[in-house]
Structures are given as structure tokens and as C-alpha cells.
Amino acid sequence: MPDVVVRAGPCLALAGVVLAFLGGWWNGALPGSPRLELTPELGHVWALMGRFRQGEGLSAWNHLVLTGQPVLTSRAWTLYMGMALASLATGIPPEGWLKVLHALAMALGGWGAMAFARRLGVGRAGALVAGLVYALFPTRVFVTVEAICHAVGWGGLPWTFWGYEGLWASRTRSQGVRWGVVLGLWLVWVALSSPQMAMLGGVLLAVYAGARALALIARGMSVPQPAALGGAVAAAVAVGLCFHYYLPAAAEYRLLGLRPYAGVWPKEAVLPAPLPLLAWALGARFSPDLRPLDHGRYIMFSDFTFYLGWSVLLLAAVGLAAERRRAAAWSLAVAGAFAFLLAVGPGVPYNPVYWLVRRLPVLDDLVRVSFRALIGFSVALAGLAGMGGDWLAARFRRPALRWGVAGALAFLVAWDFWPGSQAYFPVDQYLRPDEVEVHRWLDVQGGDDRYWIPLQVEPYGWHYVRSTSGWQYNRRVVLSEEAFQAPTMPWHALRVVRPALLLEVEGREGGIPPLAQSILSLVGVRWGLVHRNAPVYDDVVAQLVALRGWRVLRQTEHVYLLENPEARPYLQAYRKAAVVQGGEQAFQVEWLPACLEGGYALVEGAAGEGPWVAAGEDGCASLLPAGEARAHLEGGPPVRDVIRVQVDAAEDFVLMAAESWYPHWQVTVDGEKAPLLRVNGGFLGAAVPAGAHEVVFRYRVPGYQKAGLAVSSLTLLGVAVLMVVLRPRRSSGVDGE
CATH class of the missing domain: 2.60.40 (Immunoglobulin-like)
Known part of the structure; x- marks a missing residue:
């Protein structure tokens, strides 16, 4: 078999599977997803494009969300700006770029798992299995399909483990420093996507590294000096390049009293991964009871999100048994067990990981949505499954047979996870025709009035299509010729506006309480859109009219358009x-x-x-x-x-x-x-x-933001100098580098 096919074949095969997995998005329609959280993201991009077309350019203050927020405190804003500029430069609409970025992020994660497996000594056949496990893992799919920043961030997680293994294998100080820079850059990739990803990825990598170090110490050895030096370099690079974001975040949280979104939640497991659901999903995989988009057993995500995969668990068990004498295998098992226990939270009595993390400063926020730790768990599963696939393929001496076994195992993993591809479905439009007409009427009114779309109790997922839990100026954001959507609100504004976000109807006189009415009027909400998705909302509208003075301007089959006469000016x-x-x-x-x-x-x-x-x-x-x-x-x-x-x-x-x-x-x-x-x-x-x-x-951009940018800029310059000075004189020829 030609060498180029052997080297490039698995990577190309994984890319082909990814493109097929996202097949529902490639028919030219708007991209859909189970929760449709990506809809507001496209709204942001279209709004930015409108700003750029009007010559406003970039600004330090973003007034496109609720009542505004600084641009530098919005993690995803850089991605939105990049998509907007790319769309303007190429003529490809933002929804096209969003599809491409999701595909690249999925492939990036799979390639990272392949490179990590190769660093562990797994052959190319087993590495392909590892890459498919991570790329198609249901928890990663159903979480990242909703948000581009999550997709990009989680795509970099396996590369941090790959970078660490390169650090561990360094034989000279220059190699250690070079791999430290590489590891630091991948840590930055993950950290700038989300603080929670930064904490979770960092903790899992630390557990894995700690297990590796303990195994070495148990054999009477010490951590190699190049690896220790590279670890220090990686930490310096990661901290320095993240300084421009995390310094302002820390300053505003500690010094200014501005509370992040997580501050409104208790430090306990709000959304763990229930053990009964994990067991049920495994048992129901081959029955009609487990439908990929059903959500009957979990509050936020579909039941298939928690399917761990029979094929993957079996391959991982084979890999751990086959490599039971290798420290890397047991280190992966320890990291995987840590991630799994964190994910299930209080579902395991006397859970030591849950008990520990809840009591750690800053890291205690990980328990709030601990089910996401299953994505970290999938990194360990991918590595062990790759070892298992490699061991099975190695039972055959002839290369053709080995590749045949690898292909069969890859097909088995893809088939096992393939129902998750239904998360990527197309939609013709995000709003119904009568809703679109209401928005078009609002467009004609002009002015700076804001509008209110309450978060109503309706069939799961659909409130993400028509509601963004906030307000926007009466400058509509067009996703296509027949679809409109408003951006989301900044988290720090929750302290004042949160009482007005939900339209709770049970036992409430007037549809909304006086406080919510006051807040809506205070921020200039003149228009309200209430969806008629349940009979109770007809009564709510009647109460708003009778007791709060709202007026019904238009009533269609699916929506009420209301006017608030108490709305105050900007x-x-x-x-x-x-x-x-x-x-x-x-x-x-x-x-x-x-x-x-x-x-x-x-x-x-x-x-x-x-x-x-x-x-x-x-x-x-x-x-x-x-x-x-x-x-x-x-x-x-x-x-x-x-x-x-x-x-x-x-x-x-x-x-x-x-x-x-x-x-x-x-x-x-x-x-x-x-x-x-x-x-x-x-x-x-x-x-x-x-x-x-x-x-x-x-x-004005505050001084500490400028200081953070200066530190990050100097760090970036130092990284560039180091990479030039320490560049290898010739290719190392090691796969994955």
C-alpha cells in the first residue's frame, strides 16, 4: 500500500465521515439543531454585518445585546466578528460559514484524538477508531451543535493531551521548551473558548499528568527535566496569552462587584448526568424507545446525548486489558474515571470527586453543569478504544487484513453513534409566516424602542427559535429573506432584568408581576410578542390588557403583538x-x-x-x-x-x-x-x-484591559521568537507532530 495512503488515509477517512455526519446541513437550507441556540448566534453575525456595511466598524461597546456590554467581555464575539467579515469578503452567507466552522471543529477534534493516540504508540488503524469516537461522541455532538464557541473549544481538547505527550517525550531542553509552547497554545485555544472549558480541560489534563507522574515515581524515577521545563513554559504561555481576557474578568468580578451568570446559581449539581439515564440509554440503544431527538428524560438535552456507546465501551475495555501494564493506559483510565464521577455528581453516593470539586475555589463552578464532563470522559474513552482497536488489528499479520479490521471497527463506531447525526437538520425558516409579517411591521415603525419576547412554556426547543430571553433595539436582524431573530442578552445584566425574562402564568395576576412590568417599561420595551402555543396564554394576554394596560395591535394564528403604553424612552x-x-x-x-x-x-x-x-x-x-x-x-x-x-x-x-x-x-x-x-x-x-x-x-476601554492586551501581545511576541530560535533543523518524522 502506498505510504502516502497509509499516512493520509485515516485523516481523509475521518473527514469524510464528518462531512457525511453533518449531511443534513448540506442541502442549502438554514441550519437547525435540537435546541436551536445557534439561531441567536446567526443573529449576532447578521447584526455585525449590518454595522460594518454602515461604516460603523469595530467598537469597544456592543449595543446589539439587551442594554449593551463591553466587547472584550464577550468570548464568542471574536468568532462572530470573524464570521461577519468572512461573509462580507466572500459573499457566503453567515449560515454557510457556521456550517463550515462546525465541520472543521468536529474534524479538528477527531484529528486531535488521532494524534494523541499516535503519541501513545497506537497504530494508524487504532488511531482512526480513536478519532471517530471523539468526533462522533453524542455528548460532544449535542452540546456543541448549539454553539460555535463550544464546538471550536471542545475541538481543541484532545490536542492538549497530544501536546502533553509530546512534552513527556522530550529528550532535550529545547524540545521541552518547544513542546511547552505547543501545549500552551492549545491550552489557550480551549481557555479562550469558555472559562468552564478552560477549567474542565485543565483539571482533566492535570489529573492525567498527575497519574503519569505518580506512575513514574512509583518506579523510582523522577519527572524528566525537559518535561518539567516545558510544563513551566506551557503554563507561562497559557497565562500570558489569556491575560487580555481573564484579567478583566477577574477585575470586574472581584473589584467592581459585577456578577457573572454563574453567580445566580447555587454551587451544586444543577445539571448532572443521571446514572439511571446513562444505563437506560445503553439498554435502549437497539430499541425504538431511544429516539435521537426525544428529550423526555432530561430537562435540557435529548436522551441520546447520554448514550456512551456499546462499541466504544467494549473497545476501551479491550484496550485497558491489553495495555494494562502501560502507565499511559492507567493514567487515561484514572482521568476518565475522574471525569465520569464529576459528570454524574451526586448520582453516586459519597462521590469523592463531586465532594472535592465543590470545595475548591473557582473550580466549584464545574459542578453546575457537570454533565459536560462526559466530553472529557470521551477523550479517555477515545484513547483506550484506540488501544483496543490497535490490539485487535494487530492479531493479523497481513497489512490488508489489519486495515480491513480497522475499517470494520471504524464502521462499527460510526454506525453506533450515527443516530446523533439527526442533531444536524435543516429548516426552511426560523419563524412562521405570520410571525415574520409581525416582525416586518415592527421594522417599518423604526425608532429605538425595544421589544419583548418572553420565554414561554412550550414544546421543548422551540422557545430557542423565537425567544432570546432579552430585548433588542427595533433594528431587526435578518437571517434570510423570511426569517428574523434577535441576539441574546449579556449575563451581567441579569441582576436587574432577570425578573422580567420569564412569562410565568400559574397563580400570577396580570400575566406578569409589577416588578417585571416596571423593568420592561424602564428599558423602553414598547412591543411584546406572546406566542399562542398553549390556551393559557390567551388568558395571559387578556390579563395584560385588563390589568397592565397593554394593547393588542395584531392577533394571528400563532402570535399576539402587544403594545406597552407605559414604555419609557431611551x-x-x-x-x-x-x-x-x-x-x-x-x-x-x-x-x-x-x-x-x-x-x-x-x-x-x-x-x-x-x-x-x-x-x-x-x-x-x-x-x-x-x-x-x-x-x-x-x-x-x-x-x-x-x-x-x-x-x-x-x-x-x-x-x-x-x-x-x-x-x-x-x-x-x-x-x-x-x-x-x-x-x-x-x-x-x-x-x-x-x-x-x-x-x-x-x-473608554479601562486600563486593566489595556494592560491585559499588552501582556498577551508581549507573550505572543515571545512565543514567535522562541519558535524561530528553537525550530528543529530537520523534521523529526514523528507522526502527529
Whole structure:
């Protein structure tokens, strides 16, 4: 058999299987998935394309989500910008690029598992089996099909293990440093995709490395100096190149009190992988009860997500038995057991891994959605299954027979996991025709009003098509000529807006509570779309009309279009401000309805001259009505990170812009710097004196973000220099490098 076929054949075979696995996406239609979370991602890309076409270019503040957020705190934003620019440059629509990136990410993960297996001494036949196991593993498929950042991040996980094995095999210091750089770069790949991936991948690699080191020490040996040196280099490269993201994240979490999304969840297993479900999926694999897209046994993902694969488990058992004397096999088994125990969480009584991780600082967030550790478990399964496939193929002396066995095993794995390919299905459009017409009517209205699509209880998955748990300016995002979708909200805004996100109907008078009504009005939500997916929502709409004053503008077969007459403008003037002292914890979001009804703005920690009154223990409930501010305001949403407001006021007042408060905004009044206020829990504000003035809010990139970028840039320069200085004089000829 020609050598080029032997070398390239397995990689090409894996790529072919991946393309066939994603076959449902290649018919030119819009890409669908079980939860359809990728729909808002495409909305982001189309919105960015619109911004680029209008000449706005890149900016530090992203006002396309809810009430805005800094661009550098959004992990996936770089991917969205890259897809938007690639689409504009090539003419390929964003949904085309999304399909291509998903295919490349899946193939990348499979190739990484193949390279890792080769580093463990597995032959090419067994490596192909390992690559298919990781690429097609159901948990990886059903998690990553919903989000491009997850797909890209998990695609790099096996490469970190490959880099570590290269580090371990280094014989000289220069080799150790070079492999340390390679390992560090792959760690950065995973870490910048998601902090949770960074923690999970790092922990699993540390467990694997620790097991390898203990096995070496048990034989009376020590860790080779080149490997230790390379490990230090890898850590330095990973920390330095991630500094531009994780330094701001740490600063804003610790210093500014901005809470990440995970802060609203308890540090316990919210979504583990239930042992009964794992066992049931194995038992039901060959019965009609296990349908790939059914979700009856789990709250978020389909039941097939938790199918571990009979073929893979058997091959992994063969591999562990055949290589039982090798430290690498047992190290993989230890790492796999750790990942499995983390995934099942409290499902195993007295689970030591769950008990330990819950008590570790920072890493305790891993238990929140611990079922994702099954993806890490699949790396160990892939390596052991590759060993098993290699051992079975080696039973035959003739190369043709060995490759025949390898092909049969690869086919068996692909067939076993093939039902997961149904996760990649096409859709003609994301919204029904009557919903599209409603959105088109909203487009015609123009303006800066936001709209509300509540998260309703409806058939699983469909709320991801029509709801993004947030609001967007009335600038519709077109996914195709007949499909519309709004982007998602930034996590840090949950503190103020979360009560208004859900449309809970049981035992609730008026459809939504007063607090949710106040928040919707405060952020300028004029339009509401309520889907008629259950009879109860007809009653909800009737209550909104009767008790909250909403008006039905249009009623179709599938949706109500409502108008909120209490919606406030983007710029708001308050005659008086109730001052809350005592820091962030003193603010109570429940005070908002009474304060807004009385005409007060809630301001945290205001000082100096201004229209202040002290908030009581009940907020504004005991204060006399403040009356309306006599001020005329002209301005709008941010343009190139700047909000300009023209003011003509007969008295002093507090100005609020319905944009997320961040401490790095600056405000000037007639060119003079003024104190930036946090108004009504999380919005920009300033005290403005009577008269005609120009008030300008301007977002500035904070110093620590610039410092993080500087450190990452210097690290990147150092990496480039090291790779040039330490480049090998001739090819090492080692497969996988």
C-alpha cells in the first residue's frame, strides 16, 4: 500500500465521515439543531454585518445585546466578528460559514484524538477508531451543535493531551521548551473558548499528568527535566496569552462587584448526568424507545446525548486489558474515571470527586453543569478504544487484513453513534409566516424602542427559535429573506432584568408581576410578542390588557403583538433621585415599581450637589410623589461608543440612558467631566443642572484591559521568537507532530 495512503488515509477517512455526519446541513437550507441556540448566534453575525456595511466598524461597546456590554467581555464575539467579515469578503452567507466552522471543529477534534493516540504508540488503524469516537461522541455532538464557541473549544481538547505527550517525550531542553509552547497554545485555544472549558480541560489534563507522574515515581524515577521545563513554559504561555481576557474578568468580578451568570446559581449539581439515564440509554440503544431527538428524560438535552456507546465501551475495555501494564493506559483510565464521577455528581453516593470539586475555589463552578464532563470522559474513552482497536488489528499479520479490521471497527463506531447525526437538520425558516409579517411591521415603525419576547412554556426547543430571553433595539436582524431573530442578552445584566425574562402564568395576576412590568417599561420595551402555543396564554394576554394596560395591535394564528403604553424612552429625566447608601448590596430591585411610580430614580452612592432625597428602608414607598421633570431631551443609542444628549431643562434633574452601567463609561456636561451615576440598579446616569447643555456619555476601554492586551501581545511576541530560535533543523518524522 502506498505510504502516502497509509499516512493520509485515516485523516481523509475521518473527514469524510464528518462531512457525511453533518449531511443534513448540506442541502442549502438554514441550519437547525435540537435546541436551536445557534439561531441567536446567526443573529449576532447578521447584526455585525449590518454595522460594518454602515461604516460603523469595530467598537469597544456592543449595543446589539439587551442594554449593551463591553466587547472584550464577550468570548464568542471574536468568532462572530470573524464570521461577519468572512461573509462580507466572500459573499457566503453567515449560515454557510457556521456550517463550515462546525465541520472543521468536529474534524479538528477527531484529528486531535488521532494524534494523541499516535503519541501513545497506537497504530494508524487504532488511531482512526480513536478519532471517530471523539468526533462522533453524542455528548460532544449535542452540546456543541448549539454553539460555535463550544464546538471550536471542545475541538481543541484532545490536542492538549497530544501536546502533553509530546512534552513527556522530550529528550532535550529545547524540545521541552518547544513542546511547552505547543501545549500552551492549545491550552489557550480551549481557555479562550469558555472559562468552564478552560477549567474542565485543565483539571482533566492535570489529573492525567498527575497519574503519569505518580506512575513514574512509583518506579523510582523522577519527572524528566525537559518535561518539567516545558510544563513551566506551557503554563507561562497559557497565562500570558489569556491575560487580555481573564484579567478583566477577574477585575470586574472581584473589584467592581459585577456578577457573572454563574453567580445566580447555587454551587451544586444543577445539571448532572443521571446514572439511571446513562444505563437506560445503553439498554435502549437497539430499541425504538431511544429516539435521537426525544428529550423526555432530561430537562435540557435529548436522551441520546447520554448514550456512551456499546462499541466504544467494549473497545476501551479491550484496550485497558491489553495495555494494562502501560502507565499511559492507567493514567487515561484514572482521568476518565475522574471525569465520569464529576459528570454524574451526586448520582453516586459519597462521590469523592463531586465532594472535592465543590470545595475548591473557582473550580466549584464545574459542578453546575457537570454533565459536560462526559466530553472529557470521551477523550479517555477515545484513547483506550484506540488501544483496543490497535490490539485487535494487530492479531493479523497481513497489512490488508489489519486495515480491513480497522475499517470494520471504524464502521462499527460510526454506525453506533450515527443516530446523533439527526442533531444536524435543516429548516426552511426560523419563524412562521405570520410571525415574520409581525416582525416586518415592527421594522417599518423604526425608532429605538425595544421589544419583548418572553420565554414561554412550550414544546421543548422551540422557545430557542423565537425567544432570546432579552430585548433588542427595533433594528431587526435578518437571517434570510423570511426569517428574523434577535441576539441574546449579556449575563451581567441579569441582576436587574432577570425578573422580567420569564412569562410565568400559574397563580400570577396580570400575566406578569409589577416588578417585571416596571423593568420592561424602564428599558423602553414598547412591543411584546406572546406566542399562542398553549390556551393559557390567551388568558395571559387578556390579563395584560385588563390589568397592565397593554394593547393588542395584531392577533394571528400563532402570535399576539402587544403594545406597552407605559414604555419609557431611551433617555429619561427624573426630577428627584432617591439615594441608596451602603454599596451594591443595599440596593433592592423590588423598590423599582414604587420609585418609578412616584417619579423617582434610584441612585446608588450619589454625592455632591443634585436633586437628592434619602431612600428609606422601603425605598421610595414612603416618599411623596416627585412630579415630572421639566426637561427636553434629544439623543439616541450609542454611535461609536458615544451617546450624545442635547438638554433644555427648567430645573436640575437626573438623566438616565437605558444602557447598561459599566464603571468605564465617562460622562461630561458641556465638556466638563461629571460623576457617572448608576441609576435604577444598572443604567447610565448623570446629574444635570438647569439650562441648555450637551451631555455626552463615552465608553473608554479601562486600563486593566489595556494592560491585559499588552501582556498577551508581549507573550505572543515571545512565543514567535522562541519558535524561530528553537525550530528543529530537520523534521523529526514523528507522526502527529
